[in-house]
Amino acid sequence: MPTPTDLGLPETPAFRHEVDAETELELYRSMERLRRFEKRAYDLFLQSLVKGTSHLSLGQEAIAAAFGASMRPGDWTFATYRGHAHTLARGVEMAPIMAELLGRGTGLMAGKGGSMHLTSVEHGVMGSYAIIGAHLTIANGAAWSAKLRGTDQVAVCFFGDGTTNIGAFHEALNLAATWKLPVVFVCENNQWMEYTPIGSVTAVPRPAADRASAYGLEPVVVDGNDATEMYGAAQDALRHARSGRGPVLMEALTYRHGGHSRADPAKYRPAEEVEPWLLRDPLVTYRAHLVRKGVDEGVLKAIDEEVLREVDDATESAKNAPQPDLTLIERDVWADGSSAWRN
Amino acid sequence: MPTPTDLGLPETPAFRHEVDAETELELYRSMERLRRFEKRAYDLFLQSLVKGTSHLSLGQEAIAAAFGASMRPGDWTFATYRGHAHTLARGVEMAPIMAELLGRGTGLMAGKGGSMHLTSVEHGVMGSYAIIGAHLTIANGAAWSAKLRGTDQVAVCFFGDGTTNIGAFHEALNLAATWKLPVVFVCENNQWMEYTPIGSVTAVPRPAADRASAYGLEPVVVDGNDATEMYGAAQDALRHARSGRGPVLMEALTYRHGGHSRADPAKYRPAEEVEPWLLRDPLVTYRAHLVRKGVDEGVLKAIDEEVLREVDDATESAKNAPQPDLTLIERDVWADGSSAWRN
Amino acid sequence: MTLMTYRDAVARGIAQELERDDSVVFLGEDIGAAGGVFKATGGLLGKFGPLRVADTPISEQAILGAAMGAAMTGLRPIAEIMFSDFLAVCWDLIANEIAKTRYMTNGQISLPLVIRTGNGGGLRFGAQHSQSLENWAMAVPGLKVVAPSTPEDVIGLLAAAVRDPDPVMFFEHKGLYSMKGEVPDGEIVDTLGTAKVRRRGTDCTILALAAMVPRALKAADVLAAAGINATVVDVRSLVPLDTATILDAVARTGQLFTVEENPRLCGWGAEIVSVVVEEIWDDLDGAPIRITTPHVPLPSSDTLEDATIPSVTRIVDTVRKVME
Amino acid sequence: MTLMTYRDAVARGIAQELERDDSVVFLGEDIGAAGGVFKATGGLLGKFGPLRVADTPISEQAILGAAMGAAMTGLRPIAEIMFSDFLAVCWDLIANEIAKTRYMTNGQISLPLVIRTGNGGGLRFGAQHSQSLENWAMAVPGLKVVAPSTPEDVIGLLAAAVRDPDPVMFFEHKGLYSMKGEVPDGEIVDTLGTAKVRRRGTDCTILALAAMVPRALKAADVLAAAGINATVVDVRSLVPLDTATILDAVARTGQLFTVEENPRLCGWGAEIVSVVVEEIWDDLDGAPIRITTPHVPLPSSDTLEDATIPSVTRIVDTVRKVME
Ligand SMILES: Cc1ncc(C[n+]2csc(CCOP(=O)(O)OP(=O)(O)O)c2C)c(N)n1
Ligand SMILES: Cc1ncc(C[n+]2csc(CCOP(=O)(O)OP(=O)(O)O)c2C)c(N)n1
Numbered sequence A, B: 001m002p003t004p005t006d007l008g009l010p011e012t013p014a015f016r017h018e019v020d021a022e023t024e025l026e027l028y029r030s031m032e033r034l035r036r037f038e039k040r041a042y043d044l045f046l047q048s049l050v051k052g053t054s055h056l057s058l059g060q061e062a063i064a065a066a067f068g069a070s071m072r073p074g075d076w077t078f079a080t081y082r083g084h085a086h087t088l089a090r091g092v093e094m095a096p097i098m099a100e101l102l103g104r105g106t107g108l109m110a111g112k113g114g115s116m117h118l119t120s121v122e123h124g125v126m127g128s129y130a131i132i133g134a135h136l137t138i139a140n141g142a143a144w145s146a147k148l149r150g151t152d153q154v155a156v157c158f159f160g161d162g163t164t165n166i167g168a169f170h171e172a173l174n175l176a177a178t179w180k181l182p183v184v185f186v187c188e189n190n191q192w193m194e195y196t197p198i199g200s201v202t203a204v205p206r207p208a209a210d211r212a213s214a215y216g217l218e219p220v221v222v223d224g225n226d227a228t229e230m231y232g233a234a235q236d237a238l239r240h241a242r243s244g245r246g247p248v249l250m251e252a253l254t255y256r257h258g259g260h261s262r263a264d265p266a267k268y269r270p271a272e273e274v275e276p277w278l279l280r281d282p283l284v285t286y287r288a289h290l291v292r293k294g295v296d297e298g299v300l301k302a303i304d305e306e307v308l309r310e311v312d313d314a315t316e317s318a319k320n321a322p323q324p325d326l327t328l329i330e331r332d333v334w335a336d337g338s339s340a341w342r343n
Numbered sequence C, D: 001m002t003l004m005t006y007r008d009a010v011a012r013g014i015a016q017e018l019e020r021d022d023s024v025v026f027l028g029e030d031i032g033a034a035g036g037v038f039k040a041t042g043g044l045l046g047k048f049g050p051l052r053v054a055d056t057p058i059s060e061q062a063i064l065g066a067a068m069g070a071a072m073t074g075l076r077p078i079a080e081i082m083f084s085d086f087l088a089v090c091w092d093l094i095a096n097e098i099a100k101t102r103y104m105t106n107g108q109i110s111l112p113l114v115i116r117t118g119n120g121g122g123l124r125f126g127a128q129h130s131q132s133l134e135n136w137a138m139a140v141p142g143l144k145v146v147a148p149s150t151p152e153d154v155i156g157l158l159a160a161a162v163r164d165p166d167p168v169m170f171f172e173h174k175g176l177y178s179m180k181g182e183v184p185d186g187e188i189v190d191t192l193g194t195a196k197v198r199r200r201g202t203d204c205t206i207l208a209l210a211a212m213v214p215r216a217l218k219a220a221d222v223l224a225a226a227g228i229n230a231t232v233v234d235v236r237s238l239v240p241l242d243t244a245t246i247l248d249a250v251a252r253t254g255q256l257f258t259v260e261e262n263p264r265l266c267g268w269g270a271e272i273v274s275v276v277v278e279e280i281w282d283d284l285d286g287a288p289i290r291i292t293t294p295h296v297p298l299p300s301s302d303t304l305e306d307a308t309i310p311s312v313t314r315i316v317d318t319v320r321k322v323m324e
């Protein structure tokens, strides 16, 4: 097993909070749900049942799970095209997500958004955004609204390492810091911007943390493959933002197990880089950690089975779901339900 | 006379190079040209002879002059809407600039660009850009071309404190640093973004220097009202960029004597802030410095008179210049000289 | 009734809505303490405080992102983008995010927000500060697009825009800020998606928008003296487009002219011409004619700029040539 | 002759120009080591090295700024913006800087550069990765705009674009990347500003662009079986627009249809309709009819997307209804 330092992770864990037994199982279940759902989605993509594109978080589950377990019902998630995990982690059921990936009428957005735009306002998932950068500024807006309306809601915005190089990142961070907005920016540094290693296109080694000081913020680096650590970091960040002390910019170090999108086999990554990270699989290591701590393996197996059933049911229901009604095409451009551009 | 520290300037001058006598007079003449030209432009604006808008560098002249005196003929200037000074400082004659401000046919761009877009490719002034941010990325392009073509040209890009908060700033700095481009970014921190104090909208006290580390660059802060200091800083920066060591991000602290643009009386600035800066007028202090060093006042007066004559001549010639030919309207959209969008 | 400038109408319109509804907020560059670069938002900060009237950094993407995120979580933001030319630096937020989010989320997210911006030429500001960009917005499904030509319309349409549940692009014309008009006292609320017939004539119909409306009306006066009686329609709203009023006016006269400040290609006039020919072909006496800025960036010199944007003379000459 | 995909034609076209002229350089995201997200630029890095084929960060403004600055100082850059939807994040560089600089500087600055981008729908990528945005570019004076429909045209028009002294927006259609066509061997150089008549018929003229061209041709076959003989013109270049070919084709048949993948408002078809009615009114037998995507963002589901973009059936039905 590679040590954290081998992977460039922080040497001493900084966020080791006590996690109660119930939360531990919740974290485990959440990661298991993300993992199983996405593996199935990948299979269905290869079967051409999932249409268009799909970006998986395999290997990065601890981040979404930790925040999912830490956020309150009123808090908001802003995700990217790689948003299955963050949507599931807020408690959205699998069936409508799977149906959306298959473009069916029972999909989370009735087939109008697709894999890259998962949204469930009911669960605080305020959208998944497919153009790099914009959603950091939008998350600010939600946080600003919480501040103006005097609620204690927090906006959490997930994005990748590559996203730190686009202009909107800079504008969003500066405004959030200047206005002291209750927003947590979570950079999932999976080392790659699509097919290009992040280091080759970025002026600093830590694309997010090394920019924190440019906004008067503290650099925060977390081992994003360690669910306990991530959970502690999420707790701290949410507390900070909720208490009115302004934004947090967190860099969670992690790794994509698979390709960037669709069926990308990710052959461009050297084996020496991939293998140690696969060994630090967040789900496998967390399971081992729980077992080591004395959690009954039977309990974990039961969770595994429940999750598998959930995935199977979601798959079946999505496969059997009807195509969307064609009248949807000209619906809901406007709040009156229509798309009329003329009288 | 306020001390540098009163104004938040660096405590110990860092760029005190030896300046030879000829260069000293060149710097003086350059600042005098900028000052007299712009004061005249302001008068002509009040007389409605200068049309549209105009943004003056009164009080900021040492920066443009220092770079003008330090750049080589092949080097490139990228300026903003506040670009009279940078254009003049590269040796462009006053008459075509004045004519451009008056919208005349003999103008630098025959009246097609106006005050905000002064360009003289012949003098290496590759344009003045009126939308915040873009020209930092364009300066990169020129620097990239120098690098690819194996010349030792340097691109120098001037912009304001407020500009550090727009996305293009961030993209430009990251690319310049990653590609080690020969470009010098000069932030003229005049403390104000139009009518808003920069501190109220920026997350760090030094809008440029406090961001340098986000691009792996050294912070460089200069007293922009001290021509000797600025000259040294310009020399160092150009040498650094020319030697292949990558970009420089320089923050020159200064102050606008007048309003943001047009006839703005700048009443929104507190007298306690304005007055000490006016006392540190770069032209007045530099003149005093030269006299103290033993430069004959007669020599300086002769320069003043020559410059005044140049301004008078430019004014006369611009006033008497013809309106632009109306056929220009449909000329030069394309390189073939035409504007045809169809056959 | 009060005589007031278009500029003052902007401030009054915003104040009316800030006053009425606590969820309305206003943000932009130099809008608060400075009262706006066009002095169109003076007094609002003093009256409503820095929480509801927020000065921002030069970060147009962050401004619109803030507006969008706030709109989806209970506020009704008005965002100012100082010059419409700067829409280009935040076009992703507008065209890809704000315009598409309701649709992509199958109606889960509503975005009641207004983007106000200073549009158009005539002030010798040159090619990067003078564009007429209402057509950029018209081309993007999911945006409502308004461009008032009078102080009264500024207030009424702004109120309608703020109260509308969808994103509205509100194009104020910089060349009209100092123009005065009579404005009724008390609350004014107009209706989006409605054109106004400003003048009735029998011979031809001239469609105009924003600063082209007063020019079209002046041209109509000149034409009347020459025996040509024109209907002049102020289009006001590009999306939704009041095709009922437009088609009716054109059908009555049989001859259509559009007066567009934008460079020619893909202007709103082209769209309307295509609708008109498709729908009332048989009512037309001749080809619809577009009067536009030539397809060039705007030059800055006063002489050049005046000869570039459609003028009263150009309108008159074009109409006479066709009608005689 | 070689049978090759539209995708491979892109790489061949770029290689042809990199080979020919040392001042040509190519930059963009994931274009080098990865060979492009659409696998359309494979092999170029290996052949021409990292100085001339440069992978960039996700910084579209920096990409286009680099292209612009390089173009004004002696290089001829080809910049890739991966999906045309992302033009919105760098629209300022395109619409305000690249398009206007020659004009504003009275011709002092030339910008020989090409912006290639993956455009259009049909791949179930949803509203933010499927737009047909050629009209955005068409509306901005100072940009040339090209959209090829065949592999041969990809190479020839790309070469023409690279050799052109002005900025050219080059819209590749994502839905065509896997389409195959015969391509002559050796150097291919086409001419900007030229449309191509792909089929001659006597009854009506159908104008189409990019992915709509094969659909229009299929529709013409179906229509021919029903006794309607259509001319099909591949517009290819929106700016400059080959009005000579277009007006000639429409005048011969008297009836015009446009097939546009863009949402309706302000599409290129509207512009052409307005030109056609102004200039050859008397040659028209009836109103020009536009077939477009409805004015909505694109839905992602396959069923919905297929029913949104103009299909062969929709073209056939519309033409038959009008012609019969
Ligand atoms: C403005 C913009 N440019 C480019 C893209 C194409 N693109 C999609 S994902 C991606 C890489 C993003 O990398 P990163 O931010 O590290 O996130 P990850 O995919 O690794 O989660 C790119 C370049 C885009 N969607 N938007
Ligand atoms: C994208 C964009 N936003 C806003 C403006 C309007 N504007 C012109 S100058 C200016 C202030 C710039 O401040 P700073 O960068 O400090 O430069 P200074 O004017 O002080 O030299 C603003 C907001 C603009 N030109 N472009």
Ligand SMILES: [Mg+2]
Pocket: A160, A161, A162, A188, A189, A190, A191, A192, A193, A194
């Ligand atoms: Mg990544």
Ligand SMILES: [Mg+2]
Pocket: B160, B161, B162, B188, B189, B190, B191, B192, B193, B194
């Ligand atoms: Mg400033």
